[in-house]
Amino acid sequence: MGKVLVLNASYEPLNITSWRRAVILLIKGKAEQVEHNGKYIYAEFPLPTVIRLRHYVRVPYKDIPLTRRNILHRDGHSCQYCGYTGDDLTLDHVLPRSRGGGESWENMVTACVRCNIRKGNRTPSEANMLLRSTPRKPYSSLYFEVAKYIKSGTHQEWRKYVIGV
Structure with a gap:
């Protein structure tokens, strides 16, 4: 049915989960629905695409490996x-x-x-070759995953919750 973007209580993206796990979090009252796509699991219960946790979760910083x-x-x-x-x-x-x-x-x-x-062994300006975009370190590893879904057109509603996509 689809993937769901999980936001921290501060609206910061935490991860992407399955729709089933998202529904369990909603039923248990641990999260609230922020966005849905118009599809319904059953009457008056829309299928979520973005949920927000009710309590803030501290997430340790993970460095993205340069590979x-x-x-x-x-x-x-x-x-x-x-x-x-x-x-x-x-x-x-x-x-x-x-x-x-x-x-x-x-x-x-x-x-x-x-x-x-x-x-060759020159800088782009010396070779008269311009870079299409300035290289920079990605914001997070989650950024890669979210960007893939947004660029494919699957989850455009996620765009407003992620910086730089």
């Missing part, structure tokens, strides 16, 4: 120079390692092989 997969996902599996979206994607250091550029969220982007070779 090839996460960088590709952040950049939408497309070259940040030309927009290519095929299989031949690599990672490029905006400031080359030979010039002191390290491995960080702000210095690594997805690039196609052609653009990566063309840029």
